[in-house]
Amino acid sequence: MFHGLSAFPLTPLNETGINENEFVKLIQRLVAAGVDSIGALGSTGNYAYLSREERFRVLQLAVAYAEGIPVMTSISALRTIDVLRLAEDAQRAGASAVLLAPVSYQALTDEEVYSLYYQVTCSLSIPLCVYDNPRTTHFHFSDELHGRIAELPNVRSIKIPGVPSEPEAAKTRVSHLRELIPSSVTIGVSNDPFAATGLNAGCEAWYSVLGGLFPKTCMRMTRLALEGFADEAHRLSKQLEPIWSLFRQYGSLRVVSAAAEMDNLISSPSLPLPIQPLNDSVREHLKSMLVDIKLMEAS
Template identity: 50%
Template sequence: MFTGLSAFPITPFTNEEIDYKAFERLIDNLVDARVDSICAMGSTGLYPYLSKAQLEQVAKTAVASAKGTPVMAGIGSLRTRDVLENLEAVQHGGVNAVLLAPVSYQPLNEEEVFGLYQSVSQATSVPICVYENPRVTNFTFSDSLYQRITQLPHIGAIKIPGMPFSPENGQANGQKGAERLATLRVLVPQHVAIGVSGDSFGAAGMAQGCDLWLSVLGGIFPKTVQHIIALAQSDNANEATAYSASLNRLWALFARNGGGLRVVAAAAAILGFSERVNLPAPFLPIGDDDFLALEGLIETLALA
């Protein structure tokens, strides 16, 4: 399941309760686009904000609506015990894989993070996608830690930050990203997929040979991301980079709003999938100016 587009939809709320009908509409949109997999509760899906019971119910809803499309769910939490309980909940929900970041309040060291993945790898019956997100977790995986963790059973993929694929971090055509990917290919077992995250870096990551793009944008505009992936994996890789650059106003909107979550939540409202206010407090919707700008971008960029 760790190939192509892994789409990350929001978990929509209304009046502080999960809006399951809106969630089903979002999943239907991804199924219609024939995405390769769905991460029902990634960071965009707010897994740290959901109770164990909610995790299980969202997982069940996603699996039922996915009509056979593989479903992954985030299970991160502050304590290993709670991570294991979340794992049990989403497995009861029928998911095909789990996404695990080393969530923390107090900074974790490498032995603590390794112990977390070791505990989960011993308890799971589905593959684990290792999620590195230093901006959120304040933890960066060393190469030696990647090597150790990916030797554990049930590790199916790693989700790496996209920054190495930025043109600013290397010479033409993402040389730095290619070097980073080559290093990881040596360190991790062949069966472990390598996925790129950070949507503005997705085109370059896929062009350089990443196995999958774990995409926030793909959770609401799957056909747009699929088009970029198709270009990146063809002889038209430069066209993929150019197409991604044409979305720079959208990437700027992401950056201005602290990432993609609030922007794709607004997009879900614009497209009629959910209510305008669709995230739990303390999250606020994007401002009116950005909302209007997003409406214009959806039309002018023909996002789909």
């Protein structure tokens, strides 16, 4: 399941709770597009703002409505004991895989991070994807540490935080990591603006925020890159540069939540406080972009 497009949907919520009906509709949208897998409760899915019970309920809904498409879910938490409990929940709910980032209030050492993955993989019966997300966790994986963790049982993919923008440098980056990990472990690119470059450089999967909202467009880009049409994939990514620019400036969560609201896919407000939505002027700018993206989605 760690190949192709893994679409990460929003978890629509406000201070009164999760809008389950809207979440289900987002999952059904991904199913209709035929995504390769669904990443429930990723960063865009607001996992860090939800209780254990809320996370379990959202995962149950994702699995129930995925119609056989593999569902991966985050089990990241501050304490190892909570990660282990979330891993149990994921397996009980029928998740096909789990996604784990080394989240911590205190800065972690390499050995502490290795110990986390070691303890978790010892008790897992489903695959695990390593979530390398230094912008959020402030932990920087070395390729050597990735190599050690990739040897652990049930580790099947690494979600890297983008690649160098220059194509040859991107290929070098992916190739170096590939030399240090088993062939059974795939490399997936996240940070959507780098997706085409990463896929063209040898990444096998795209773990996508935009794919959670506009899956057909992102599926097209993924297929083009994986089938060897690098120039076409790059051109499609260039067409999306206006929204990539907003991602870089305001964060992908705020942008995709605003886009979903404006497209009447979810209601407002849809973000957990204290996160604030995009202001009116930025939303107006986004509105013009959505016209083009919706045309791409429909083509």
